[in-house]
Amino acid sequence: MSGKNVTEVRLADAEGIAAAARILESGGLVAVPTETVYGLAARADSAEAVARIYAAKGRPDFNPLIVHVAGLAQAERYAEFSPEARALAAAHWPGPLTMVLPRRPDAGLAAAVTAGLPTVALRAPAHPVMQALLEACGFPLAAPSANRSGFISPTCADHVLASLDGRIDMVLDGGATSAGVESTIVAVRADGSVEELRPGPLAVGRLGGGAGIEAPGQLASHYAPGKPVRLNAEWAEPDEFLIGFGAVGGDTTLSANGNLAEAASRLYAALHEAARAPQPRIAVAPVPEEGVGRAINDRLRRAAAPPDA
C-alpha cells in the first residue's frame, strides 16, 4: 500500500475521513490536519505501519513519535497518569499540548513509536477532522509532522506534497492549520514537576528550569529551507528573500501589525515561499521572545542552523 508512487489528495469530508480510516486500518500512511501542523499518521499499535513512517520521512530511528488519542480515557491505556498529568489533560485537551509520561508496560504500542524509551508522548488534538478520524479508527495514531526529516513543517496539503508526494498513500485536506507551530511538549515527572521540552502554542512557561533533558528530535538543524537563513534582519541584502514582521516589511510578512499568533500561523508558509523563491538566501526580521514568539524563534534558530551542526 505505501511505497506506491501516487499520493491521493482527498477533501476531509465524511467520505474522505472514512477512506482515510480504512487506509490506516490496513497499515497505510495518511497525512492529516491538526490545529498545529499536518501529521503523518499510521496506526501506533502496528510495527509495520510505524516502520513506514520512519521510511517515508527518512527519520532517524532514535527519534520517538507522538501518539495521538481522542482524549484522556484512551490516553490512560498507554501511560501512567499522575494527578498533575490528569489536571493538565483536563485543562488543555483537546489542544496543542503533548505530555511525555511513563509508558504502561501493557500499552501495546509498537516499540519503534517510543524508540526504546520508558516514556511515551501523548496528545489529544483539537482539530475536528483529527477528532473524527480518531473516533472512526478506535486505535491510536502515531504522527510526526508530515515532512521529510529536517525539512520545513507543513501547514497545508501542498506543503505535505512538497516533500512527501509519492511516498505516502493519502493526504486528507482540511485546509490551512490554525496554530501553525508544533504542540508544546512537557514532561510530567513522577514527583509532579513539569518540564517544558519544546515551546509551542500553549504558554506552559519555563517551569522546571530548562537545563534538563530535551526531546531527542530537537536536533540543532531542523525546519531547514535548504538555503542560508539570516535572523534578526532589519533589511534585505540584494540576494536575500526577506520575511518581515511588524515594522520590518519584506517580500512577505509573518504579520504586518506585529501579531504573534498570526506570525505563528504564517511561519511555515513563509519559509516554504522563501524556499521556492529565486533568491539564494533568506533573511528574517526580529520576532519578540514572548508568548508564542518563543516557539517561533526556536523554529527559526533551527531553520538557520548549518546542516552539520
Ligand code: TXA
Ligand atoms: O503539533 C505536533 O506536535 C505535531 C502534530 C502532528 O501533532 N507533531 C510533531 O511531531 O511535531 P514531531 O515528530 O515532528 O515532533 C515530536 C517531538 C520530537 O522532538 C520527539 O523527539 C519528541 O516529540 N518525543 C516523542 N516522544 C518522546 C518521548 N518519549 N520523550 C521525549 N521526547 C519525545
Ligand code: MG
Ligand atoms: Mg517535525
